Amino acid sequence: MENFVESREKLIKNIEKKANIIRRYIIEMISNAEGGHIGGALSIADIMAVLYFHILKVDPENPEWEDRDRVVLSKGHASAAWYAALAEKGYFPKEELLTFDHINSRLQGHPDMNKTPGVDMSSGSLGQGISVALGMALAARYLKKTYRTFVILGDGETQEGQVWEAAMVAANYNTDNLIAILDYNKLQLCGETNTIINIEPVIEKWRVFGWNTIEINGHRINEIVQALEEAVKFEGKPTIVVAHTIKGKGVSFMENKVEWHSLAPTKEQAKQALKELRHSNEKGF
Amino acid sequence: MKNKLIATRTAFGEALVEIAKERKDIVVLDADVATSTKTSIFKEAFPERFFEMGIAEQNMMGVAAGMATTQKIIPFAVTFAVFATKRVCDQVSISIAYPELNVKIVGSYGGIPTGKAGATHQAFEDIAIMRAIPNMTIIVPADAIEMKQAVKACIEYNGPVYLRCIRCDTPVIFDENYKFEWNKGVTLREGKDVTIVSTGMMTPEALVAANILENEGISVRLIHLHTIKPIDKEILIKAAKETNCIVTVENHSIIGGLGGAVAEVLSENCPVLIKRIGINDTFGESGSLDDLLIKYGLNAKNIVKETKELIKKKLR
Numbered sequence: 001m002e003n004f005v006e007s008r009e010k011l012i013k014n015i016e017k018k019a020n021i022i023r024r025y026i027i028e029m030i031s032n033a034e035g036g037h038i039g040g041a042l043s044i045a046d047i048m049a050v051l052y053f054h055i056l057k058v059d060p061e062n063p064e065w066e067d068r069d070r071v072v073l074s075k076g077h078a079s080a081a082w083y084a085a086l087a088e089k090g091y092f093p094k095e096e097l098l099t100f101d102h103i104n105s106r107l108q109g110h111p112d113m114n115k116t117p118g119v120d121m122s123s124g125s126l127g128q129g130i131s132v133a134l135g136m137a138l139a140a141r142y143l144k145k146t147y148r149t150f151v152i153l154g155d156g157e158t159q160e161g162q163v164w165e166a167a168m169v170a171a172n173y174n175t176d177n178l179i180a181i182l183d184y185n186k187l188q189l190c191g192e193t194n195t196i197i198n199i200e201p202v203i204e205k206w207r208v209f210g211w212n213t214i215e216i217n218g219h220r221i222n223e224i225v226q227a228l229e230e231a232v233k234f235e236g237k238p239t240i241v242v243a244h245t246i247k248g249k250g251v252s253f254m255e256n257k258v259e260w261h262s263l264a265p266t267k268e269q270a271k272q273a274l275k276e277l278r279h280s281n282e283k284g285f
Numbered sequence: 286m287k288n289k290l291i292a293t294r295t296a297f298g299e300a301l302v303e304i305a306k307e308r309k310d311i312v313v314l315d316a317d318v319a320t321s322t323k324t325s326i327f328k329e330a331f332p333e334r335f336f337e338m339g340i341a342e343q344n345m346m347g348v349a350a351g352m353a354t355t356q357k358i359i360p361f362a363v364t365f366a367v368f369a370t371k372r373v374c375d376q377v378s379i380s381i382a383y384p385e386l387n388v389k390i391v392g393s394y395g396g397i398p399t400g401k402a403g404a405t406h407q408a409f410e411d412i413a414i415m416r417a418i419p420n421m422t423i424i425v426p427a428d429a430i431e432m433k434q435a436v437k438a439c440i441e442y443n444g445p446v447y448l449r450c451i452r453c454d455t456p457v458i459f460d461e462n463y464k465f466e467w468n469k470g471v472t473l474r475e476g477k478d479v480t481i482v483s484t485g486m487m488t489p490e491a492l493v494a495a496n497i498l499e500n501e502g503i504s505v506r507l508i509h510l511h512t513i514k515p516i517d518k519e520i521l522i523k524a525a526k527e528t529n530c531i532v533t534v535e536n537h538s539i540i541g542g543l544g545g546a547v548a549e550v551l552s553e554n555c556p557v558l559i560k561r562i563g564i565n566d567t568f569g570e571s572g573s574l575d576d577l578l579i580k581y582g583l584n585a586k587n588i589v590k591e592t593k594e595l596i597k598k599k600l601r
Contacts, residue, residue, distance in 0.1 A: 066355070066357070113354070113384050114384060114385065121350075121354060121380075121384065122383055122384040124379065125375050125376075125380075127343075128347050128375075128376055128379060128380045131345075131348050131351065132347045132350050132351035132354070132380055134344070134347070134351060135347060135348035135349060135350055135351020135352040135354070135360075136352070136354060136355070137351075138348065138351070138352060139351065139352040139354075139358055142312065142358065143355060143357055149351075161343070162343040162347070165339075165343060166347065168339070168341070169338060169341060172339075
C-alpha cells in the first residue's frame, strides 16, 4: 500500500511537471506567433498532461495506430495546448512549435488532422467535435475495438445545439467508451459564460441527458487522474468530467481575465509569465 | 417508346444492400426518414449496420465523419436533400470536406418532386451549396441503372461525395450495358445546331425534347452530366465549339448548379450563348408533380420552346 501511495505521488509529480512544460510551450508558441487563444489553452494544460502522460494508450512513433485512444479537441481554438502536449510526448520536434500559426506550418490555428501527427480530428467550428467523437466511439464498437475516445469541450461551446444532439444520441447508444471533458473556465470570448447565456445547472443537464457525471477541480492533477480512471471504467453510459478550471491558469495577470481569450503576450509579458512558471526562455525550445 | 419507371431513391436503397452483402465496411446513418430515403431496405437487411440518428442532422454528419476517421468504415449519411446540405452546411464543410473524410452524403428528394410537401422540402440549391465546398464530388444520376452504378463508383472512390436521389418514379433510359465513367459526361446524341446539357431526372425529359426537335429538323447534341463536380470541361468546350449554343436543364436553381457550372466553364474557355432552364431563383410550392413540372418549365415542351428561341438568337 505504501508503495502504491509512493508511486502515485511520483506519478502526480511527474504529470505536474509535464503540465508546467505544456504551459511554457503555450506561452512561447503564442507569443512567438503573435496570436492564438492563450486563456483557454492554459485552462486545459493540466487535463492535457494527465491525458498524454497517464491515461492515453497512444504511440507517438505510430500516430495512425488503429487501436490508439482517440482525442478530439472540440474547442479547437485551444490548439496550442494540444500541440504542446503532442510535442512533449514526441509526436514532432519541439522546435516545430515555433512555426505555430505561420504560413505553411503543420500547426494551424485550429487543429488539422491531415497536417499534424497525433491530431485525430480537425476542429474549429464549435459543437462539432463531440459528434465526431461519438462517431469514433460507435465505430470502435462496430469494429470490435477497445480504444476509448476523449473529447474536450469548452463551456461556452455547450451553447451550441449540436452538443445536445450528440449528448442525446450518445446516451441512446450507451457509448461508455466515450468520455467528454468539460473545460468549465467560466469565460468565453465576450465575457462570463453564465452571463452571456447561462449554461447552469451543468451537472443536472448532463445527468438528465443520460450521462454519468464527475465533477472535479480541473487543476488538481490527482483529481483529474482519479476522474479519468473512473470514467474509463464506468459501464453503460458515456461519462462527462466537468472540470472547474481557471482561464489563463498559471499566469497571474491572465487568470480569469476575459481579454486573454485570444491575446498574444508581448515579449515582456511572456518573459514575466515564464518567470512565474519558473522557466527562463533564454534557450527557447 | 415505353420506358420502365423507377425512382432513383429506390435504386439507391437496393444498390446499397447489394453491395453491402459483399462489403462489411458499409454502414448507414439516417435521420428518421429511412422509409422515405429507402435506407429502410438496408435497415431490414443489416440492422446492426444501420444507425438511427433521430431528427438531428448536424450530429449525424459529425458521427459519420468520426466513423470515417477509422478508414475502416464507409458511412452513408442519408436524409432529405434540403437537410443534407442547407441544414448541415457547416458540419459537412468542417467535419467532412475539410478533413477529406470518406463519407457519402445522400440527399434524397432532390428538387421539385417531394410528394406535395412544398417549398420547405424542395431542394433547389443543394447542388450550389455542395459545389462551393472544396473536396466535394457531386453526382446526380439520371435513372435507376445509373444510380446503381454510381453508388458502386462512389464506394470505390475514397473521399466525400454528395449523391442526389429523386423521390418520384422516373424513366429508365440506360440499359444493363451502360458503363458509368467517373467524372465523365455522356453524349446521348450527336448533333450540330445546339447542345442540350442535362443532369439527373431532367435527362429523360431532355431526351424527349431532343426527339421532338429532331423531328422538326433541328440537329441536337445531348450531353448528360451525372457529375456536376468535378465537371467534364472537355466535353462542354467541344460542344460549345461545334454547336455554338448551349441549353442547360436541371431540377435545381439556375444559380450555382449545372447551369452555373456550365456557364463558368464556357465563359472562361469558349463563350457561346447559353440558356439555363431550371428553377428561376424562387422557392417552390405544393402541387401534383405534373402541375409543378409544367409551372416551373421542367418539361419537354418548355425545353423545345427555349431551345428554338436560343437557336434564333444565335442566328440573329
